[in-house]
Each structure stands twice: as structure tokens, then as C-alpha cells.
Amino acid sequence: MSNERVLAALAGVIDPEIRKPITDLDMVAGVSEDAAGHVTVGIRLTIAGCPAATRIESDVLKAAESVAGVGNATVEVSVMTREQRQALTEKLRGDKAVRSNPFGPASLTRVYAVTSGKGGVGKSTITANLAVALAKRGLAVGIIDADVYGFSIPGLLGLVDTSEGGSRLSVKPTQVGDMILPPVAHDVKVISIGMFIDDAAAAVAWRGPMLHRTITQFLTDVYFGDLDILLLDLPPGTGDVAISVGQLLPHADVLVVTTPQPAAADVAERSGIVAQQTGQTIYGVIENMSGLAQADGSVLELFGSGGGEEVARRLSAGQDTPVPLLAQVPLSVALRTGGDAGTPVVLADPADPAAIAIEAVAAQLATRSRGLAGRSLGISPRL
Numbered sequence: 001m002s003n004e005r006v007l008a009a010l011a012g013v014i015d016p017e018i019r020k021p022i023t024d025l026d027m028v029a030g031v032s033e034d035a036a037g038h039v040t041v042g043i044r045l046t047i048a049g050c051p052a053a054t055r056i057e058s059d060v061l062k063a064a065e066s067v068a069g070v071g072n073a074t075v076e077v078s079v080m081t082r083e084q085r086q087a088l089t090e091k092l093r094g095d096k097a098v099r100s101n102p103f104g105p106a107s108l109t110r111v112y113a114v115t116s117g118k119g120g121v122g123k124s125t126i127t128a129n130l131a132v133a134l135a136k137r138g139l140a141v142g143i144i145d146a147d148v149y150g151f152s153i154p155g156l157l158g159l160v161d162t163s164e165g166g167s168r169l170s171v172k173p174t175q176v177g178d179m180i181l182p183p184v185a186h187d188v189k190v191i192s193i194g195m196f197i198d199d200a201a202a203a204v205a206w207r208g209p210m211l212h213r214t215i216t217q218f219l220t221d222v223y224f225g226d227l228d229i230l231l232l233d234l235p236p237g238t239g240d241v242a243i244s245v246g247q248l249l250p251h252a253d254v255l256v257v258t259t260p261q262p263a264a265a266d267v268a269e270r271s272g273i274v275a276q277q278t279g280q281t282i283y284g285v286i287e288n289m290s291g292l293a294q295a296d297g298s299v300l301e302l303f304g305s306g307g308g309e310e311v312a313r314r315l316s317a318g319q320d321t322p323v324p325l326l327a328q329v330p331l332s333v334a335l336r337t338g339g340d341a342g343t344p345v346v347l348a349d350p351a352d353p354a355a356i357a358i359e360a361v362a363a364q365l366a367t368r369s370r371g372l373a374g375r376s377l378g379i380s381p382r383l
């Protein structure tokens with residue numbers, strides 16, 4: 001009987017959305033072998049029309065047929081019952097209370113909120129590239145795109161329907177019961193306000209309480225699994241989302257993105273100050289759209305110079321630890337085209353100076369651990 005060997009091989013099949021072996025997710029309904037030695041594997045998908053169905057089916061077939069002596073196998077696909085789905089979501093949530101925020105102060109995940117004063121300074125482009133650069137280093141990374149006015153993360157990571165006649169809208173996340181599975185791009189788990197909007201052109205006119213509920217739901221109902229790093233792409237400025245994130249994730253560190261333009265420093269500083277007021281620490285400033293090296297060796301400073309240094313200097317006054325300027329990411333055609341194509345420059349053209357500058361920030365973030373300060377150790381003294 002090859003059933004046990006087939007089961008062992010199936011343990012190597014990973015659900016592309018949940019990122020765990022299908023054997024741990026109770027997705028294998030059974031393995032049988034008839035008198036002629038033909039093997040049939042039954043699998044249960046989480047939901048009907050699961051977008052990962054074709055991939056799971058072909059990976060299961062490949063795994064089963066890789067077992068010596070199996071030859072051609074058959075895969076029979078069914079869908080979990082409501083009870084099985086419920087059991088799966090409970091298993092995934094583990095011992096954590098249902099619908100609690102897994103990124104609270106006790107969490108081992110490092111949370112970074114990426115903010116900017118003005119729009120269009122490249123905050124989302126930097127967030128997407130940083131996430132991919134961190135994932136390339138083997139870290140488990142997630143992004144919450146909370147930029148309600150410019151949810152561009154799905155496009156920057158290629159999570160759009162680009163098929164002929166496709167809508168160019170964000171792909172939709174799979175929902176298993178009350179659990180939302182974030183789509184994965186370039187090894188990064190992504191959830192975006194854009195994934196819940198049917199008309200890309202629709203103006204997002206949400207007010208504070210609605211935004212707060214959405215961010216809360218992203219934190220509690222999206223299954224990110226164990227993340228090393230969670231990045232939040234906030235809308236520019238000092239609005240409701242920044243305040244909600246400050247309340248929900250007061251231990252988050254903040255990355256402020258600004259351009260070199262000295263005039264932009266004032267607004268960038270204000271967005272940092274809001275973060276500091278909600279108890280968050282500014283981890284550093286990233287200057288984007290810095291000087292572009294020319295063929296003759298000169299540097300074209302389209303947006304001036306000095307803005308990043310200035311914002312870092314001013315924000316340092318508001319906290320105990322000085323705020324460093326982490327990087328100056330130059331203007332870059334490759335950075336822009338990588339974003340347009342959904343393949344971030346750190347993957348598409350890692351030798352580009354903008355990719356190198358972003359990689360340097362990723363290297364710094366990757367080596368920080370959450371530390372134990374302020375966290376409950378889950379033990380109580382014996383009296």
C-alpha cells in the first residue's frame with residue numbers, strides 16, 4: 001500500500017493562500033488505492049470557486065504521482081462543509097481569542113506604519129518595495145494598505161486582474177467563514193481597502209468611524225498567520241486613519257517618507273507629530289525622489305535637497321531617541337516602471353540605485369527583533 005507514502009508526499013503541498021501544508025489544514029479527504037493499484041486522492045477546498053483550486057489540484061497530483069509505484073493518480077475535489085470550515089478557522093486562530101487583534105503589544109510581530117505629509121511622494125512604492133525586500137530575506141511579511149484615497153499597493157504588487165477584458169481592479173481575497181485570507185504577491189500577504197471596492201473610480205468618501213471599523217477588521221479578521229513584520233500604508237497627512245492606527249497599534253514604529261523639497265518638510269513633520277502624540281515612535285525618515293545621477297557624473301536634483309535631513313532633525317526633538325534619515329532613494333525610471341508592471345524594482349532590477357537604497361533600509365529592519373520591553377510574558381508570580 002502506498003497510501004501512507006502518498007500522505008507523506010501531500011504534506012509537501014502548501015496552500016498558496018494560508019501558506020501551510022494542506023495536510024495540517026484537514027484539506028485531504030482521503031487517499032485510496034483500488035485493486036489495480038490506481039491511487040485516488042480526495043481534497044476539500046475551503047470554499048467553492050477557491051482561486052487557488054487549480055494550483056492545489058495540480059500540486060496534489062504532482063505530489064501523489066511523485067511517489068514510487070503510483071504511476072497516474074486521480075484527484076477528486078470537493079468543498080468543506082460549514083462545520084469543517086468553522087473547525088479550520090478555529091484551528092488557524094489557535095488559542096487566541098476569536099476576533100482579537102493579533103498585533104497587540106504582546107505580539108512578536110514588528111509593526112511599521114508608513115506615513116507621509118503630502119500625497120504622491122512615493123510612500124506606497126517604498127512600502128511595497130520594502131515588503132518584498134524583507135520577504136526576499138526570508139521574513140514573513142504582511143501589508144495592510146489603509147490608504148483609503150490612493151490604495152495603490154495591489155497594483156504595485158501585481159494583484160490586479162490584467163486578463164484581456166480584465167477590470168484592472170484588485171483581486172479579491174478569499175473568505176472562509178468570518179476569516180479573510182489575504183492574497184499573496186511576491187511572498188507578501190496583502191490586504192487593501194481597494195480589494196473591497198467594486199469601482200476603482202469610486203471616490204472613497206468614508207468617514208472616521210467607518211475607517212476605524214475597517215482598520216479594526218483588517219487587524220482582527222484577516223488571517224496573516226505568524227508575521228515577522230507588518231507594514232501599514234497610511235493615507236498621506238494627519239487624518240482619521242493615522243489616529244485609528246495610533247490607537248489600535250500604539251507600539252507601532254513609524255517610517256516617514258518625504259521628498260528632498262525643503263518646503264515639504266513642514267507637512268511631513270506634522271504627520272510624524274500626530275504619530276508621536278498617539279504614543280508611537282518614529283523609527284526613521286526615508287527621503288524619496290532624491291537626486292538622479294546623470295551620464296556626465298552630475299546629479300539632477302529635481303526636487304531640491306535636504307528635506308529628509310530636515311524632517312529627521314525636527315522630529316528628533318519630539319522623542320528620546322534621535323530620528324535617523326534611513327535612506328535617500330533616488331529618482332528612478334526602473335522604480336517607476338517596476339511599480340507600473342506590478343514587479344517591484346528590488347526584484348525586477350536589484351542593481352538599480354533606488355533598489356539598493358531600499359535594500360539598505362530592509363537590511364536594518366530585518367535585523368531588529370521586537371524585544372521584550374512592554375510585553376506581557378504570560379507568567380504570574382507564585383505568591
Ligand SMILES: Nc1ncnc2c1ncn2[C@@H]1O[C@H](COP(=O)(O)OP(=O)(O)OP(=O)(O)O)[C@@H](O)[C@H]1O
Nearest residue numbers: 119120121122123124125150289330331332336339
Ligand atoms: N524614486 C522615484 N522615482 C521615480 N518615480 C517614483 C519614485 N517614487 C515614486 N515614484 C512614482 O511616483 C508616483 C507616486 O508614487 P506613490 O503612489 O508610491 O506615492 P504615494 O506617496 O503613495 O501617493 P499617495 O499616498 O498619494 O497614494 C508613482 O507613479 C510612482 O511610480
